[in-house]
Amino acid sequence: MTRNDKDKPSPPKAALVTLGCPMNQVDSERIMGGLVSLGFEIVPEDEADIAIVNTCGFIEEAREESIETILSVAELKQSGSLKSLVVAGCLAERYREDLERELTEADAVVGLGDRADIPRLCLDLLNREFDEEPAYSRVVTGPPHTAYLKIAEGCDNRCSYCAIPMIRGPFRSIPEDEIIREAEELASLGIREFILIAQDTTNYGADIGDTSLPRLLERLSEVEGATWLRLLYANPARFTDRLIGTIEGIPSVIPYVDIPVQHIAEPVLKRMGRPASAGRIRSLVDTLRERIEGIVLRTTVMTGFPGETDGDFRELLDFVESTRFERLGAFAYSPEEGTRAYAFENTVPVELAEERRRAIMELQAPISGDFHRSFIGRDMDMIVDLDDTDEKTVFGRTYMDAPDIDGSVIASGSVKEGEAFVTVRITGADDYDLTGTIV
Numbered sequence: 001m002t003r004n005d006k007d008k009p010s011p012p013k014a015a016l017v018t019l020g021c022p023m024n025q026v027d028s029e030r031i032m033g034g035l036v037s038l039g040f041e042i043v044p045e046d047e048a049d050i051a052i053v054n055t056c057g058f059i060e061e062a063r064e065e066s067i068e069t070i071l072s073v074a075e076l077k078q079s080g081s082l083k084s085l086v087v088a089g090c091l092a093e094r095y096r097e098d099l100e101r102e103l104t105e106a107d108a109v110v111g112l113g114d115r116a117d118i119p120r121l122c123l124d125l126l127n128r129e130f131d132e133e134p135a136y137s138r139v140v141t142g143p144p145h146t147a148y149l150k151i152a153e154g155c156d157n158r159c160s161y162c163a164i165p166m167i168r169g170p171f172r173s174i175p176e177d178e179i180i181r182e183a184e185e186l187a188s189l190g191i192r193e194f195i196l197i198a199q200d201t202t203n204y205g206a207d208i209g210d211t212s213l214p215r216l217l218e219r220l221s222e223v224e225g226a227t228w229l230r231l232l233y234a235n236p237a238r239f240t241d242r243l244i245g246t247i248e249g250i251p252s253v254i255p256y257v258d259i260p261v262q263h264i265a266e267p268v269l270k271r272m273g274r275p276a277s278a279g280r281i282r283s284l285v286d287t288l289r290e291r292i293e294g295i296v297l298r299t300t301v302m303t304g305f306p307g308e309t310d311g312d313f314r315e316l317l318d319f320v321e322s323t324r325f326e327r328l329g330a331f332a333y334s335p336e337e338g339t340r341a342y343a344f345e346n347t348v349p350v351e352l353a354e355e356r357r358r359a360i361m362e363l364q365a366p367i368s369g370d371f372h373r374s375f376i377g378r379d380m381d382m383i384v385d386l387d388d389t390d391e392k393t394v395f396g397r398t399y400m401d402a403p404d405i406d407g408s409v410i411a412s413g414s415v416k417e418g419e420a421f422v423t424v425r426i427t428g429a430d431d432y433d434l435t436g437t438i439v
Helices: 022-036 062-073 092-093 097-103 110-124 164-168 176-188 211-219 241-249 266-272 278-290 311-322 350-373
Strands: 011-019 050-055 084-090 147-148 193-197 228-231 251-256 296-303 325-331 379-388 393-397 409-414 420-431 434-438
Touching: 011 022, 011 062, 011 097, 022 050, 022 084, 022 110, 022 147, 022 193, 050 062, 050 092, 050 110, 050 266, 062 084, 062 092, 084 110, 092 097, 092 110, 092 164, 092 409, 147 176, 176 211, 193 211, 211 228, 211 241, 241 251, 241 278, 278 296, 296 350, 311 350, 325 350, 379 409, 393 420, 409 420
Parallel strands: 011 050, 050 084, 147 193, 193 228, 228 251, 251 296, 296 325, 409 434
Antiparallel strands: 379 393, 379 420, 393 409, 420 434
C-alpha cells in the first residue's frame, strides 16, 4: 500500500553561506551536492531548517567577517524557521576548540577533514532519516557556464606570512583521472569555462609523479565542451617552459595567467620566503609577453610587510608602473599568529601599510584604464554570465577577466536561451569594465 503524498514529510531545507576564496566555493558546492542527494532542498537562510556557514580564516578581516556572519545567521533561530547551525571551513579548522567552547550559537563545528560528513550530520541534527548515502556531485553556483576546478589541496611553499599550510595541510594533488571525470560531468551540464585552482597550481603532480600541470591541461583540452581553460594561482618559481608552450599551443588554454608575485624588492621577497627571486619574476613576465600573443597577466602584491623600507616600496611602485600588469590587486600585510612573520621585528604601522596599498591601486587604475580603452572598436568573444531580458542587457566577460576578481562587459542586446558565448563590439571602457553591443 502506497502512503498518500499528504502523509509524506516535507523535505528538510538547508542553506549554505560561503565566505572566502574559490576553494571554499568548490567545497560548498560539493556539500550542497551531498545535501541534495540526501533529499534536502537548498533555500535562503531565512527559509532554512538548518544552515551551514562555510567560513574563511585566512586573515583577521576574514575571521571577523566569519564571526559576524555566524552570529547574524544564528539570530534566525529566534526570528525564522532555523533549528540548527553548522560552522565549517577554514575558521572551524584553525580554531575548532575555541569555537566549540565559546560559540554557543553553533550546534556543530566541522573542520576541513570532516566536511564530507556534513550532509549526514545535518540529517542527524534535524532528527531526520534517509537510507541512501550522499553522492557528493556538485551543485554549481555562480555564472551558468563557468565552474572552478580544484586540482589540489594544501600548500608546501611555507611563505613566512601565510597560514594556509596550517589550515589546509601539505600540498596534495587530486588524481588526474578524477579531475577529468569531474570536468566531463560539468561539461555535460553546460559548463564551458573551467577555472583551475589550487594554492599553487604550478606544483600540480609534483607529489604523485607521472603527471604535471601541462599534461593535465592537455587532457582537459580534449574534454568535449571545454572551451576556455583559465589558470589561477600560478607560482612564478615553477612556471616551466613546457607550461608556456602549452598555453601558447592549445587554443582552449586562454592567454590569461594569474601569477602572484607579492613584491619585487629582493630583501622583502627573502623575508617572505618566496621561492621566486626578483630576477626570475621580471624574466618570466618578459618571456610570457614575448611568446604568448594577447597574454593578460594578473598579479597581487603586498604592502607593509615587516621591514619594508621606503626604498623597497619605491621599487615596488616603479615595478608596477613599468611592468603595467593588465590586472593587479594589492593588499596590506596582516600578521597571522603561528606564522614565522608574526614574530618579525621592524613592523610597518598599519596606517602606512594601508597608505602604500592605496598608492599602488591609484597607480594601477589608469594602467588598467589605458589597457581597456585600447579595445574600443574591436569585436571580442564574451562568455555570458547574466541575461537581463527585460532591459535587453547581457553581462559577461572576455577571456581577459576571471569572475569576481576582474571586470566585466555590459553589452546591449539579447542572447538565445542557454547560449554560452556571443560576439561583442566594444564601444566604451573605464578603469575596470567594458561596454559594448552584441553583433
